[in-house]
Amino acid sequence: MSLKDQMETLLPAIEAELQRVVAQLDRPRMRPYYEMLAYHMGWTGEGAGPEAQGKRIRPLLVLLTTSACGSDWRTALPAAAAVELIHNFSLVHDDIQDTSDLRRGRPTVWKKWNMPQAINTGDGLFVLANLAATELLAHHPAETVLRAARILHETCLDLTRGQFLDMSYETRTDLTVEDYWPMIAAKTAALLSGCCQVGALLGGADESAQESYRSFGNYLGLAFQVQDDFLGIWGDSALTGKSTDSDLVSGKKSFPVLVGLGRGGPFARRWAEGPIRPEETAALAEGLAEEGVKMHTQETADQMNDLAIASLRTADPQGEAGEALFELAQKLIDRKT
Numbered sequence: 001m002s003l004k005d006q007m008e009t010l011l012p013a014i015e016a017e018l019q020r021v022v023a024q025l026d027r028p029r030m031r032p033y034y035e036m037l038a039y040h041m042g043w044t045g046e047g048a049g050p051e052a053q054g055k056r057i058r059p060l061l062v063l064l065t066t067s068a069c070g071s072d073w074r075t076a077l078p079a080a081a082a083v084e085l086i087h088n089f090s091l092v093h094d095d096i097q098d099t100s101d102l103r104r105g106r107p108t109v110w111k112k113w114n115m116p117q118a119i120n121t122g123d124g125l126f127v128l129a130n131l132a133a134t135e136l137l138a139h140h141p142a143e144t145v146l147r148a149a150r151i152l153h154e155t156c157l158d159l160t161r162g163q164f165l166d167m168s169y170e171t172r173t174d175l176t177v178e179d180y181w182p183m184i185a186a187k188t189a190a191l192l193s194g195c196c197q198v199g200a201l202l203g204g205a206d207e208s209a210q211e212s213y214r215s216f217g218n219y220l221g222l223a224f225q226v227q228d229d230f231l232g233i234w235g236d237s238a239l240t241g242k243s244t245d246s247d248l249v250s251g252k253k254s255f256p257v258l259v260g261l262g263r264g265g266p267f268a269r270r271w272a273e274g275p276i277r278p279e280e281t282a283a284l285a286e287g288l289a290e291e292g293v294k295m296h297t298q299e300t301a302d303q304m305n306d307l308a309i310a311s312l313r314t315a316d317p318q319g320e321a322g323e324a325l326f327e328l329a330q331k332l333i334d335r336k337t
Helices: 003-025 031-040 057-068 073-097 109-113 115-138 142-169 177-202 207-234 255-263 266-273 278-290 293-315 319-334
Strands: none
Touching (some): 003 031, 003 057, 003 115, 003 319, 031 109, 031 115, 057 177, 057 319, 073 142, 073 177, 115 142, 177 207, 177 255, 207 278, 207 293, 266 278
């Protein structure tokens, strides 16, 4: 069974579980509040549907890992819902902190309902994630559920650390590539590693295998973010849906930017002069490529992906779910969008 076949089975189950958990807010006088969460999750409002929902990669990792460890993925559904709700709570709050008007092509929650209500929406998603995790008790020992909950809480703390670094980096001019890795390890990789570790725990894997799965998720997250930074400058905007001007114009301290600054060449000199204008970005992207930054960025993403695959091989996932994990990892790093 291919990854596509697995997704055709798992994604509807994930969506049904998410809707069941969020429906706890669909009560008298709470309907407008419920609608805010349902809108952000991509279920309601103009443009609702798969594009607005996102790819649900994180819950897929939980269920595939549990299955690859030889257990029934259905017993991990509450954890799958929890990680996706955690991811979405962080997105709602990120949009507020970044004052982003759009998320997945639609107005963000704060833009539609105001910032105070959006903060409350993110808080609601966070609490629902924690409640979902407690439902693991129906199929797993209390000790296992407590361990899973602790992993999720530690992951949430990492998300806040990563967001702190990301925001604090916006005004700093002394950053290097060495500063980049702890930021994306917390902001991007932590949740992917947590998904894989929790999936392995619920699948009955031993401590060594759990650590290998955690390492797989960590390196996969690092590869994903470096590739995302690559696409932010050299991607095809017709495929990504995002202008390749935006990362340079916004002054984002992405991997290619920090590498380029570290080389002290024409790009670094122009960056030091002040904000980049949209009409300059094509030439600057070409200049970065000529300085070897484009190739170095892709090679670094490939290196992180190789480390992810090596960790996954050490974990030794079994069956069709194991094959799907390898396929999913390759799909994430080879993506053009």
